[in-house]
Amino acid sequence: MSKQSSSRASAAIRASLKKRYARERRFQWYGRLAVLIGFVFLFILLADIVSKGTPAFTQHYIRVSVELEPDVLGIERDATRDQIFNANYLGAIRASLRAMFPDVTGRKEKQQLYRLLSIGAEYNLRDMVLKNPGLIGHTSEIWLRAHAEAGSYLKGQVTADLPESDRKVKDMQVAWLDQLRAQGRTESRFNTTFFTQGDSREPEMAGIRVALYGSFFTLLVTFAIAFPIGVSAAVYLEEFAPRNRLTDLIEININNLAAVPSIVFGLLGLAVFINFFELPRSAPLVGGIVLSLMTLPTIIITSRAAIQAVSPSIRQAALGVGASRLQTVTHHVLPVAMPGILTGSIIGMAQALGESAPLLMIGMVAFIMDAPAGVTDPSTVLPVQIFLWADSPERGFTEKTSAAIMVLMGFLILMNGLAVYLRRHFEKK
Amino acid sequence: MKNYPVCALALAALVGGSAMAQAAGRDTISIVGSSTVYPFATVVAERFGRSTGFKTPKIESTGSGGGLKLFCKGVGANTPDITNSSRRIKQSEYDDCQANGVTDIVEVLIGYDGIALANSVQAPTFKLSLKDVYLALAKDIPGPDGKLIANPYQTWNEIDPVLPATKIEVLGPPPTSGTRDAFAELAMGGGAAQIPALKALRGLSADQAVEIKAAMAALGLPAGVYQALLEKDGKAPKGEQLFDTIAYAVREDGAYIEAGENDNLIVQKLAANPNAVGIFGYSFLEENGDKVHGSIIDGVVPTFDSISSGDYPVSRPLYFYIKAAHVGKIPGIQEYAVEFTSQKAMGEDGYLPDKGLIPLAEEDLMQVEANVKSLVPLNM
Numbered sequence: 001m002s003k004q005s006s007s008r009a010s011a012a013i014r015a016s017l018k019k020r021y022a023r024e025r026r027f028q029w030y031g032r033l034a035v036l037i038g039f040v041f042l043f044i045l046l047a048d049i050v051s052k053g054t055p056a057f058t059q060h061y062i063r064v065s066v067e068l069e070p071d072v073l074g075i076e077r078d079a080t081r082d083q084i085f086n087a088n089y090l091g092a093i094r095a096s097l098r099a100m101f102p103d104v105t106g107r108k109e110k111q112q113l114y115r116l117l118s119i120g121a122e123y124n125l126r127d128m129v130l131k132n133p134g135l136i137g138h139t140s141e142i143w144l145r146a147h148a149e150a151g152s153y154l155k156g157q158v159t160a161d162l163p164e165s166d167r168k169v170k171d172m173q174v175a176w177l178d179q180l181r182a183q184g185r186t187e188s189r190f191n192t193t194f195f196t197q198g199d200s201r202e203p204e205m206a207g208i209r210v211a212l213y214g215s216f217f218t219l220l221v222t223f224a225i226a227f228p229i230g231v232s233a234a235v236y237l238e239e240f241a242p243r244n245r246l247t248d249l250i251e252i253n254i255n256n257l258a259a260v261p262s263i264v265f266g267l268l269g270l271a272v273f274i275n276f277f278e279l280p281r282s283a284p285l286v287g288g289i290v291l292s293l294m295t296l297p298t299i300i301i302t303s304r305a306a307i308q309a310v311s312p313s314i315r316q317a318a319l320g321v322g323a324s325r326l327q328t329v330t331h332h333v334l335p336v337a338m339p340g341i342l343t344g345s346i347i348g349m350a351q352a353l354g355e356s357a358p359l360l361m362i363g364m365v366a367f368i369m370d371a372p373a374g375v376t377d378p379s380t381v382l383p384v385q386i387f388l389w390a391d392s393p394e395r396g397f398t399e400k401t402s403a404a405i406m407v408l409m410g411f412l413i414l415m416n417g418l419a420v421y422l423r424r425h426f427e428k429k
Numbered sequence: 430m431k432n433y434p435v436c437a438l439a440l441a442a443l444v445g446g447s448a449m450a451q452a453a454g455r456d457t458i459s460i461v462g463s464s465t466v467y468p469f470a471t472v473v474a475e476r477f478g479r480s481t482g483f484k485t486p487k488i489e490s491t492g493s494g495g496g497l498k499l500f501c502k503g504v505g506a507n508t509p510d511i512t513n514s515s516r517r518i519k520q521s522e523y524d525d526c527q528a529n530g531v532t533d534i535v536e537v538l539i540g541y542d543g544i545a546l547a548n549s550v551q552a553p554t555f556k557l558s559l560k561d562v563y564l565a566l567a568k569d570i571p572g573p574d575g576k577l578i579a580n581p582y583q584t585w586n587e588i589d590p591v592l593p594a595t596k597i598e599v600l601g602p603p604p605t606s607g608t609r610d611a612f613a614e615l616a617m618g619g620g621a622a623q624i625p626a627l628k629a630l631r632g633l634s635a636d637q638a639v640e641i642k643a644a645m646a647a648l649g650l651p652a653g654v655y656q657a658l659l660e661k662d663g664k665a666p667k668g669e670q671l672f673d674t675i676a677y678a679v680r681e682d683g684a685y686i687e688a689g690e691n692d693n694l695i696v697q698k699l700a701a702n703p704n705a706v707g708i709f710g711y712s713f714l715e716e717n718g719d720k721v722h723g724s725i726i727d728g729v730v731p732t733f734d735s736i737s738s739g740d741y742p743v744s745r746p747l748y749f750y751i752k753a754a755h756v757g758k759i760p761g762i763q764e765y766a767v768e769f770t771s772q773k774a775m776g777e778d779g780y781l782p783d784k785g786l787i788p789l790a791e792e793d794l795m796q797v798e799a800n801v802k803s804l805v806p807l808n809m
Contacts, residue, residue, distance in 0.1 A: 086480075119780075123479045198485075201472050278507050281459070282487060363461075367471040369478050369485035370457070378457060378487040 049409075053402030059191035059204060060146040060154040062117060062180055066096045067139045068129065077137065084130055089122040093144065101176060112172055118145040120205040143187065148203040148396030153177055154186055168395060194403065198369040199385065203396025206389070208404050213371045214284055214364070214379030215353060215411075221288020221375055222295060222352050227345055229292075230299030231334075234341075237300075238307040239329050258297035265294045266358030274362060281363035282378035290358045295348035302344020306337040339426030346419040350412050356383035382408045455506045458486035458761055462496025462513030465542060465611075466747050469786050470513050473769045476780070481768075483761035486511075500750060501526035510755045510762050514748045515542065515611070523809045533753035533806040537766060538797055539775060541787040543711035543736035543744040544612050546599075547721040552703040553593070555585075555724035559742060562726070563620025564588045565597050566685055568678040571626055576649030580680045600688040600695045601679075601708035612708055613677040615743045616726075621676035630675075633668030641668050648675070696721055711736060711744075712785035736787045744787070753804050766801045770794070 070077050072095055073087040097113050098104065104113050121144040128142065129135050149168040152158045158167050160174045169177075180186050197207030241247045269290035273279045279286050310333050318328040334341075359365065365384050372379035380388070382404060389401040460470060467490040478485025491499065493514040500512035501522060508531075518526075518536070526534060546562070548555060564570055564580075565588055572578035585592035602609040621627045630644045642655060650671070658666035679685050688695045688707070695707040700720045707721065711731060714723050723731040727742050735741040749769070756762045768774060774781050775788055775797075782788050789797065 120479075201468070201475055280455070280507065282489065363489050363491075365489065367467070367474065367488040367490075369475060378459070 049402045049405050052399055053404075053406045054399075055155050055157060056194060056399040056403035057191050058155065058188050059193060060151045061143040061187045061189060062146050062150075063141055063143050063185040063187070064093065064096050064100065064117075065139055066092055066125065066142050066144075067099070068092060068135050068137065069139075070136060073136070075136075079136070081130070084133060084136075085126065087126070087129075089125045089129075093117060093121055093125065109172060112170055113176065115147055116150045116173060116176060118147050118204045119202050120200075121145050145193075145204055146186070148394065149173075150177055151204060152396065154181070154188070194400070198371060199367055199380070199388070200369065201367075201392075201394075203392075203394050203400055206397070206400055208382065208385055208407060209371050210368050211380050211382045211385035211404070212407075214287075214368075215381040217284035217372060217375045217379065218287040218291060218381055219349055219353060221285055222292040223345070223349060225289060226292035226295045226299055226348065230296050230345070231303050231341060233296075234300050234303030234307060235329055235334070238304050239325070239333065254297050254300050258301060261357075262294050262355055263357040263361070265290050266361030268293070269358060270361045280376050280378070282366050282368070282380075283376045284372065284379055284381075285375040286362050287359050287364050287381065288375065290362060291352040291355060294355065294358065295345075295352050298348040298351065299341075299345050302347070303337070303341045306340025306344065307333060309340065310336045339423050343419040343423050346415050346422070350415040350419075353381075353411060353415070354383055354408065356381070356387055359384055382411075456760055457484045458511065458759060458765055459509045460486050460488045460511045460513065460749075461491045461499050461509045462489075462511075462749070463493040463515040463747070464490045465493075465515040466513035466539070466749065468784060469539065469747070469781050470749070470769075472780065472784055473765070473774055476774070477761075477765050477768045481761070481764065483764060486761070486765060488513075497522045497750075498525075500752065501529055501531055503529045504531055504752065504754045506759070508752070510752050510759055511765075512750050514750065515745060517746065517748060518750060518807070518809070520809055523807070531752055531754070533804075535751040535753055535766075535800065535804050536807040537749050537751065537770060537801055538789065538793070539747050539749060539769065539786070540781070540789055541736050541739075541744050541746055542611065543731055543741060543787055544608060544615065544708060545711050545714040545731045545743075546616075546706055546708055546724040546726065547699065547714050548706045548724065549699050549703040550720060550722050554722055555592070555706065556728075557592075557724050557726050558623075559616055559620035559727055560623040561585075561588050561592070561620070562616045563623075563676065566599060566679055567617060567621070567676070568680045569675065571624060571648065575626055575647055577675065580682070580684075583684075595704045597684045598686065598702070598705045599684065599708065600686050600698055600705055603687040608708070608710055611745055612743065613679070615745060617679070618673070618676045619742060621672065627672055627675065630668045631672035635665040635667045637668070638665055641666070641671065644668065645671065650675075710785065711787060733787065737790055747786070750807075751801075751804070753806055756804060763801070763804065767798075770798045770801050 070079070072092045073089065074091070075083045075087045079087070094110075094114055097117070098110070101113060104110055124145060125142065146154065150173060153160075153169045153174060154177060158169055160171075164171050177186070193205060194207045195212075196209055197205060198210035200206040237247065237250070269286055273286045273289055274281055314332050314336060315328055318332045319325070323331065356365075359381060363378075364380055365388065366378060366380060367388075368378050368380055370377075386401055386404045386408065389397045389404065460474070462470075467488060470488050474486040474488055477483065489496075493512075493516055496509070496512035497514060497518060500509050502508050518534070523534070526532075546555065546557065565582060565585065567580055569577040570580050582588050582597060584594055584596055586594045601612065622631060626644070626647065630641070630648070633641050633644065638655075642652065645652065645655060654671070654674070655666065658670055688698065695709050696713060696717045699705055699707045706724065714721065714731060715733070729735050729741045731741050731743075736744045749766075751762060751766055771779075772794075773779055775786070775794060776782075777788055777791075779788070788794065
C-alpha cells in the first residue's frame with residue numbers, strides 16, 4: 001500500500017469519524033428524549049392520581065350535641081342490649097340537628113339539613129352507645145361523620161363560587177357548614193375507615209379492607225400452587241428431561257402460554273373450576289387458581305433461566321464427589337438459583353396482584369362488605385374494587401378510586417423492591 | 430432451602446382443608462342479576478348488613494339474562510339465592526328453572542325505571558308518538574314500497590307536519606348503557622311495532638321459516654341475515670329476533686349523538702342547545718326541572734305518577750326473584766326481602782326513591798309486602 005493512498009484513506013476516515021461521533025451523540029440524545037418522555041407521562045399519571053387520591057385519606061366530622069333520652073330513642077331506661085341495638089338513632093340525630101338549626105322548617109330544607117351527616121352516622125352512634133350504655137339519658141357532644149358532599153365542601157374541593165346548580169352542596173348547606181366551622185364544630189381526621197371497612201354505597205363509608213384481604217388470600221393460593229409446580233417443572237425440564245421433540249414442543253407451549261390474554265384464563269376458570277368442580281363463586285380460592293395458571297409460565301421461564309445460569313462446574317463438582325443427581329439439584333443448584341427464582345416468582349405475583357380481567361368471569365366483581373375469613377368466602381381484590389368505584393355515579397368515589405390505586409401501587413413497588421433486594425442480597429454471597 | 434416444598438405443601442393443605450369445610454354450606458346471601466337493579470340492591474344490602482345481625486349479602490352485577498341463567502341452574506349452596514332483573518322472567522327461563530328443580534320462585538316487583546325524552550325549557554314541549562320516535566331514530570325504516578331504506582328524515586316536521594321544523598338532533602347514551610337497551614326495546618321497539626309489516630314479522634315463530642323469509646324479502650333484507658342468525662344460535666331464529674335487529678338499530682348519520690354515560694352532561698348540553706332532545710333516566714328529569722322538560726309521549730307526560738301507574742310507555746318494571754327452596758337454609762333471605770319491600774326502603778319517602786327508584790303505588794306495595802312475608806310462588 002503506497003503512502004499516498006494510506007493518507008487518503010486516513011483523511012476519509014477522519015472525515016467520517018466526525019460524522020460517526022455526531023451520529024452517536026444524536027442517538028444518545030434520542031435515548032435521553034425517550035427516557036424523558038416516559039418520565040413525563042409517568043409523572044403526569046402519578047401527579048393526577050396522587051392529587052385526586054390524597055383527599056380520600058382525610059374525613060371530616062361534625063360535632064353534634066345529641067340528646068340520647070330514652071323516649072327519643074324509643075327504648076326503656078333499663079333497655080336490653082338488643083333494644084339498644086335497634087333503637088332509633090336516626091331520629092335522635094335528626095332531632096339534634098333540628099335543635100341546632102331551629103329555623104329550618106320546610107320538608108325539603110330538613111332533608112338538606114340531614115344530608116350534612118353521613119348515612120352511617122346512626123350506625124357509628126349505635127356502636128358508641130353499645131360500648132358505653134351510660135350515654136343514654138344524657139345529652140353529649142358527639143363527633144359524627146360528615147356526608148361526602150358536605151365533606152367535599154369542607155375539604156375545599158367544591159367552593160361556593162360555582163353556580164349552585166353545578167354543585168351537589170346547595171347554598172343552604174354551604175351556609176350551615178360555614179356556621180358550623182365558625183363554631184369549631186367541624187374537624188378533619190385521618191380516614192381510618194378507608195382501611196377498616198369494606199365496600200359501601202356511600203363514599204364516606206367505603207373502604208378497601210375486603211379488597212386487601214381478598215388480594216392477600218388470592219395471592220396466597222396463587223403462590224401455594226404456582227411456586228411449587230413452576231419450580232418443579234423448571235427443575236425437571238432443565239436438569240432431568242431429555243432434549244427431544246416432545247420437550248421442545250412443551251417449551252414452545254410454555255412460552256406461548258405466557259402470552260395468552262388473561263381473560264382466557266378467566267373463561268377456563270369459569271368452565272372448569274366453577275361449572276365442573278363446583279367450587280364457590282367469587283372466592284379467592286378460584287381466583288387464586290386462575291391467577292396461578294396465568295403466572296405459571298412466568299415462573300417456569302424465569303426459574304429455568306436462573307437454573308441455566310448456575311455454573312456447570314458446581315454440578316460437576318457435586319457429581320464428582322459422589323452426590324446423586326437429585327442431591328446435586330436440591331443441595332447445590334437450587335440454592336444458587338433461588339434468588340433468580342424468587343425474583344421471577346415475585347414479579348409473577350405482582351402481575352397477579354394487578355390483574356382484574358380473569359376475575360370478572362368468576363364472580364369476584366361484586367358488592368361485598370364483610371371481610372373474608374378464608375379462601376372460600378366471597379371477596380373482591382384491589383384492582384376489581386378500583387374498577388367498581390370508577391364506575392359509581394357518586395362524585396365522592398373519584399377520590400376513593402385514586403386512593404385505592406395509590407395503595408395498589410404501593411404494594412407493587414414493595415413487591416418489586418423486594419425482588420430487587422433479594423437479587424442484590426444473594427448475589428453478594 | 431430444603432423446607433420450601435414442605436411449606437408449599439402445608440399451604441396447599443390449609444387451602445384445601447378450608448375449601449372442604451366451606452363446600453357444605455354458606456351463610457352469606459348470594460345475589461346476582463341486573464345492573465339496573467344493582468344500585469338499589471346494594472343500598473338495601475348495606476343497610477341490611479349494618480342494621481341486623483346477618484352478614485351483608487354479596488351482590489354481583491351480571492345482567493338480567495346472565496343472572497336468571499345462574500339462578501335457574503339448580504338448588505344448592507353453589508347457586509344464587511336471589512336474582513335481580515330489569516324485566517319479567519321469560520317463559521323459557523321459567524321452564525328452565527322448573528326443569529332444574531328450582532320449582533318455587535317468588536317474584537318481587539320493586540318499582541319502575543322511567544326513561545325520559547326531554548328538551549330545553551326555552552323550546553316548546555315535544556308531543557311525540559312512539560312511532561315518531563322510531564321513525565326519527567331508526568337506522569333503516571320501511572320506505573314507500575315496503576323495502577327498508579336508510580332513514581331519510583332530517584327534520585322533525587318531515588315525520589309529522591305538526592312537529593317543529595327543526596333538525597333532528599338527539600343526545601343519548603352509548604350502546605354499553607342499560608338505559609340505551611331499555612330505550613331501544615321500549616321506545617324504538619314500541620314504535621316499530623306500530624308499523625304493520627314489522628309487527629307481522631315479530632309475531633312469527635321459529636317454525637314459520639317460510640313466512641319469515643317472505644317477510645324478509647318484502648322488507649328487502651338479504652337472505653344471508655337469516656342464515657347468519659341460524660348459524661350463530663344453532664337453531665332457527667324467531668321473527669322477533671329479526672324484528673329486534675331492525676327495530677333496535679339506531680341511525681349513525683349524526684342525528685343521534687352518543688353523549689356518554691353521564692346524564693348530567695346531556696342535561697347541560699340541552700340547556701345550551703334548545704333544538705336538541707336528550708334521552709336519560711327519569712330521576713335526572715326530576716332533578717333538573719328548571720332546565721329541561723319531558724316530552725309528552727303517546728299523550729302521557731312523564732311524571733312520578735304516570736310512570737308508577739304504568740301509563741307512561743317508556744318505563745319498565747324492576748324485579749327480583751327469590752329461590753324459595755333456599756329460604757331457611759341460608760340465613761337472612763326472607764329478612765332481606767322484607768327489608769327491601771318495607772315502607773322504610775321502597776315507600777314514597779324511603780331511601781330507595783332517594784336513589785332514583787320510582788316506587789310502587791301504595792296498595793301494590795302492600796300486596797308485594799304480603800307476598801314476601803308468605804313467599805307466594807310464581808306460576809307461569
